[in-house]
Amino acid sequence: MNGYSDIIDHPHYRSKTRKPMSMENRAAQFAPFAALSGFDESVRETERLTEQRIELEESGIAEIVMDDDTPVPISDIREVIL
Numbered sequence: 001m002n003g004y005s006d007i008i009d010h011p012h013y014r015s016k017t018r019k020p021m022s023m024e025n026r027a028a029q030f031a032p033f034a035a036l037s038g039f040d041e042s043v044r045e046t047e048r049l050t051e052q053r054i055e056l057e058e059s060g061i062a063e064i065v066m067d068d069d070t071p072v073p074i075s076d077i078r079e080v081i082l
Contacts, residue, residue, distance in 0.1 A: 014020070034040060
């Protein structure tokens, strides 16, 4: 005997107690699922809100000025940043 020659001519099994499953329900068994519901949306929202942060060095901090074009002392800026 090779392959399925011993069962190839048998009739397809049908349960006597259960109705056949609908095609929609059968397909749903193989559909992908989200193990953590809402996780994908949360990741997408985080990606959307995340922007590249600009790090300033001493020279860049010294160039920051207030609205009235008055230079801000570096010591004041460090207090705000830290």
